[in-house]
Amino acid sequence: MFSNAFADRELIAEMTARMLLEVNAVHFNSDKPYMFTSGLASPVYIDCRKLISYPRIRETLMDFSVSVLLRDVGFEQFDAIAGGETAGIPFAAWIAQKMGLPMQYVRKKSKGFGRDAQIEGDITDGQRVLLVEDLTTDGGSKIKFCEALRRAGAMVNHTIVVFYYDIFPETQKTLAEHDLTLHSLATWRDVLRVARKQGHFDAGTLSEVEVFLNAPLEWSGRNGGSTEILK
Amino acid sequence: MFSFLTEILIKNGKGIHAYRACAERGYEAAGEKPDAAAAFFLLARSAEMFVDMNERMPITSKDIDAAFAQFQSNVEALDSAWTNGSERETTKALNFVAHSLMTRGT
Numbered sequence: 021m022f023s024n025a026f027a028d029r030e031l032i033a034e035m036t037a038r039m040l041l042e043v044n045a046v047h048f049n050s051d052k053p054y055m056f057t058s059g060l061a062s063p064v065y066i067d068c069r070k071l072i073s074y075p076r077i078r079e080t081l082m083d084f085s086v087s088v089l090l091r092d093v094g095f096e097q098f099d100a101i102a103g104g105e106t107a108g109i110p111f112a113a114w115i116a117q118k119m120g121l122p123m124q125y126v127r128k129k130s131k132g133f134g135r136d137a138q139i140e141g142d143i144t145d146g147q148r149v150l151l152v153e154d155l156t157t158d159g160g161s162k163i164k165f166c167e168a169l170r171r172a173g174a175m176v177n178h179t180i181v182v183f184y185y186d187i188f189p190e191t192q193k194t195l196a197e198h199d200l201t202l203h204s205l206a207t208w209r210d211v212l213r214v215a216r217k218q219g220h221f222d223a224g225t226l227s228e229v230e231v232f233l234n235a236p237l238e239w240s241g242r243n244g245g246s247t248e249i250l251k
Numbered sequence: 252m253f254s255f256l257t258e259i260l261i262k263n264g265k266g267i268h269a270y271r272a273c274a275e276r277g278y279e280a281a282g283e284k285p286d287a288a289a290a291f292f293l294l295a296r297s298a299e300m301f302v303d304m305n306e307r308m309p310i311t312s313k314d315i316d317a318a319f320a321q322f323q324s325n326v327e328a329l330d331s332a333w334t335n336g337s338e339r340e341t342t343k344a345l346n347f348v349a350h351s352l353m354t355r356g357t
Contacts (some may be wrong), residue, residue: 052311059264065309107307160268244312246264 026091032084036182036206037214039077045070046211048221050228053243056157061245063225063232064208068154068182072110081205082114085180088203089119089150093178099148102126102139102174104165108153111182115152124149126165136172145173155183156202158249159191163198177201187236188249208233252287252333253326256280256294265319267306274298290329290341293348297322300352325351 027035040046047054050063071078089098100122103112109125116123124141131137143149149169156162156179166176177199184204185191195202212229215221221229232239241247256273263269277295281288301318325348332344 047309052313055266055310055312055315057267057306059266059269059315061312067309069307246266 026087027084029088032088033206033210034214036081036084037210038218039071039074039081040066040068040183040206040211041215041218041220043070043074043077046215046220048215048225048229050225050232050243053240053245055245057160058158058249059246060236060240060249061243062236062240063229063243066155066183066211069107071154071182078110078114081182082111082118084205085111085115085182085203086118088205089115089178089180092203093201097148098150098178100124100143100150100174102141102149102151102165102169102176104151104153104161107155108151108165111154112152115150115180124169126151126168128164138168139172143169143172143174147174149174149176151176151179151200153179153181155185156181156191156204157185158188159195159200159202162195162200162202166198166200178203180204182206187233190249253290253294253329256298257323257326260298260319260322265315267302270298270301274302287333289345290333290348293345293352294322294325294329297325297348297352321351321355 045067047065047067048063053061053063054065056062071081098119098121101112101116101119102123103109103125105125105127112123112125122142124139124143127138127140129138136143151162151165151169153162153165162179166179169176178201180203182205184202184207186207186209192202212226212233216226237247256277259273259276260269263272274295277291277298281291281295284291305314328344328347332340
């Protein structure tokens with residue numbers, strides 16, 4: 021069960037960023053941009069799936085996640101925890117374990133027929149389900165997973181991720197339009213701050229990353245990517 | 252006949268979302284047009300394979316350009332064969348696309 025004290029939000033963000041940098045989950049490359057699912061070019065890439073291989077890190081991150089949920093949402097506000105296929109599944113399992121709650125996972129595509137064809141695990145009408153994924157960019161996959169859970173009868177109003185890009189102002193608005201509140205542990209700004217503080221990457225790379233974070237659509241356009249977020 | 256699938260990729264930014272939309276439309280077309288079902292099915296499957304292989308991976312703009320060029324080449328081969336109209340040409344084009352899928356993944 022959850023055992024940590026409630027850490028300060030800034031400490032959570034800084035520690036999470038430090039852990040991501042420590043296991044080389046963060047990649048900056050402005051010469052050969054990465055492409056987002058939406059077609060946007062970006063000098064940043066993060067692989068949160070690496071975190072599952074580090075027991076002390078994942079344990080700490082899951083404690084952070086539970087503390088954020090209990091503090092920001094409440095102690096008795098969820099009946100089950102659902103992971104989004106694939107990266108969200110292990111994190112959902114650990115959070116479910118810590119909160120003493122049932123777990124499901126949501127497939128990207130339906131398997132078989134019926135309103136719960138995308139869900140594995142038992143789900144009941146009116147069950148208050150927390151959706152878990154590893155990260156959020158534009159929020160598109162959260163909405164799809166959430167819709168699948170709702171079709172199966174669940175009530176889904178909250179989602180948590182380890183990492184939130186927080187570079188597109190539309191993301192929170194879009195999620196809010198779908199009655200979803202996003203909770204996260206760290207953002208690119210936190211990673212950039214810690215990378216500077218600890219001397220990760222050269223100054224030129226970090227400056228270019230900051231240019232991207234300040235105006236991602238413009239940076240994308242200058243580097244061969246889309247200039248708008250396409251769904 | 253098939254170039255609207257390439258246009259879907261261009262219009263949607265040639266990223267994962269674009270290939271997913273392309274696959275959905277390709278499968279629909281395979282169901283709607285029995286005379287070209289095999290061609291649409293192969294193109295849809297190739298778009299779907301791109302999504303399966305690259306979703307949430309650090310794909311670069313160079314990779315995106317290469318995948319798009321291959322998809323466009325497949326579309327052009329099928330368009331040319333279907334315009335030509337001979338059964339031999341269409342079979343040859345289908346084999347070209349299927350072989351490309353198995354050897355290059357797109």
